[in-house]
Amino acid sequence: MRLKRRNVAILAATGTVGQRFVQLLENHPWLEISVLAASERSAGKRYKDACVWRMETDMPREIGEMTVVNTDLKSVKEAGDVDLVFSALPGDIAGPIEESFAVEFPVLSKAAAHRMDEDVPLLIPEVNPEHLELIPIQKRKRGWSGFISTDPNCSTIQMAMTLKPLMKFGLKRVVVTTMQALSGAGYPGVASLDIIDNIIPYIAKEEEKMEIETKKILGTFDGEKVRMADIIISASCNRVNVKDGHLEVIYVDLEDKPSIEEVKEAFRRFTGEPQKLKLPTAPEKPIIVRDEIDRPQPRLDRDAGGGMSVVVGRIRSDPVMTIKYLCLGHNTIRGAAGAGILSAELMIAKGYI
Ligand SMILES: NC(=O)c1ccc[n+]([C@@H]2O[C@H](COP(=O)([O-])OP(=O)(O)OC[C@H]3O[C@@H](n4cnc5c(N)ncnc54)[C@H](OP(=O)(O)O)[C@@H]3O)[C@@H](O)[C@H]2O)c1
Known part of the structure; x- marks a missing residue:
């Protein structure tokens, strides 16, 4: 399948799951990292200086040179073009931050905050792809142009x-x-x-x-x-x-x-x-x-x-x-970043993104 490449922002890009996203998205045929966001502690630093890289492969050089931005809608939009957002935020702060992004963007979350919301898919692409039909219901109900979809624990x-x-x-x-x-x-x-x-x-x-x-x-x-x-x-x-x-x-x-x-x-x-x-x-x-x-x-x-x-x-x-x-x-591939990427691929293939 040949598709237009989508620009991706990663929230909590410096953490264990965020790093796995960066690793797995290197050379991805459909998805390209355009923005890396994390906490105030990391904002303003180059990615290679902000994170303790713990993946088995080297950090992609051009990603290491990118400047990490703060995790708010304005900073992320100013930092680059975005078509979708991967969130690997800590569960206790993810809720309102993800909602603020979902007003405009598809947000694919690894956090627990919205998993059990009635109008939010809790997706495993091989298991329940039909739950994606919650997305138009959610958008209508919440008046968002974007949406939130979650991957399970x-x-x-x-x-x-x-x-x-x-x-x-x-x-x-x-x-x-x-x-x-x-x-x-x-x-x-x-x-x-x-x-x-x-x-x-x-x-x-x-x-x-x-x-x-x-x-x-x-x-x-x-x-x-x-x-x-x-x-x-x-x-x-x-x-x-x-x-x-x-x-x-x-x-x-x-x-x-x-x-x-x-x-x-x-x-x-x-x-x-x-x-x-x-x-x-x-x-x-x-x-x-x-x-x-x-x-x-x-x-x-x-x-x-x-x-x-x-x-x-x-x-x-x-x-x-x-x-x-x-x-x-x-746990950090099928259980986290790989799951998010597979979910994004399914949504792109089915026209949700
Ligand atoms: N690890 C797994 O196997 C796994 C699997 C499935 C789901 N999850 C879920 O994925 C999420 C991330 O887990 P993790 O293992 O990657 O955690 P982690 O290694 O502790 O990383 C935490 C990340 O959150 C960022 N962060 C912390 N406070 C923030 C704030 N106030 N604003 C913005 N960003 C902030 C950190 O940025 P700084 O570097 O700037 O502090 C860092 O990027 C959690 O919700 C977790 O439950 C994890």
Whole structure:
């Protein structure tokens, strides 16, 4: 697909997710970074001086020379042409700032602030692309020429991707325990003295997000709003000493009691609009099934499909629920910046941007 290139502003461009956006957008065929914004601490500095670059590849040279601007509509508009905005703002300040940008621009947010708003999509392009139909409803209701669309929480995205193909078996109950990577806490994140030789069995607001967001993502758009999926989810979230890649142990109760082979086949066959439309960031396989007894593992599997595939393994029967399995996803790619970019590609391909 050949399309006009769109100019992108990144809010919170200096953080963990912002840096991943910068890395993934280098040489993107449809999207070009035109503005980098962050807090007052960074505004006025060159990007290379404002951020502690922690990506595995070098900072793109021309991006390093760009001047970071303050995160307000006027400063961003003065800094360059903008067609869409990626927001990686901290959740506690994102709400009103994103609204001020959405009056004029499409805002694709990684923050939690607007995820559960009734008229805001909580999008996983392979799972619920029809929820994009909330956008015209939102624009009409709020009188904006732009809009807000959100990506789910990083742990939720990878779990919801694996639950979607199981819905046809009558998904009823889900129990999940996460082992979440350090980069999920941003930079500098968790103090080294707290996490070395340790596991922290609490991540603020994470369990609630997994339990409620999943019901919206798997819910049905009825022409006006999303009806929540009728499933019960129980989550326990832990921070572990791994740099990138969240690993989750998932137990599901299914009405139809499929065989393990049928479950594996449902995972393997799972595909969606991004694959059909051949979007630039779409992985060939959204879910990869590993048959080895000791996979998936963060170090070996987080970069599968360029970090955009979710890897499942150890799929087996469960004496309490129906089946159990492990699921791994790259939290700053499929769980954050890659998710935002794939969402933007879908919106461009479908004419929302
Ligand atoms: N890390 C992940 O895996 C992940 C995954 C999914 C979603 N998220 C979400 O993405 C967002 C960013 O997370 P992160 O991990 O990138 O955090 P982070 O590494 O701590 O970065 C925070 C960013 O926010 C900016 N910021 C802080 N206060 C600001 C203010 N008052 N005005 C404007 N910008 C401000 C910082 O700019 P300065 O450098 O100028 O201070 C920095 O760019 C959060 O909402 C988080 O929940 C993170």
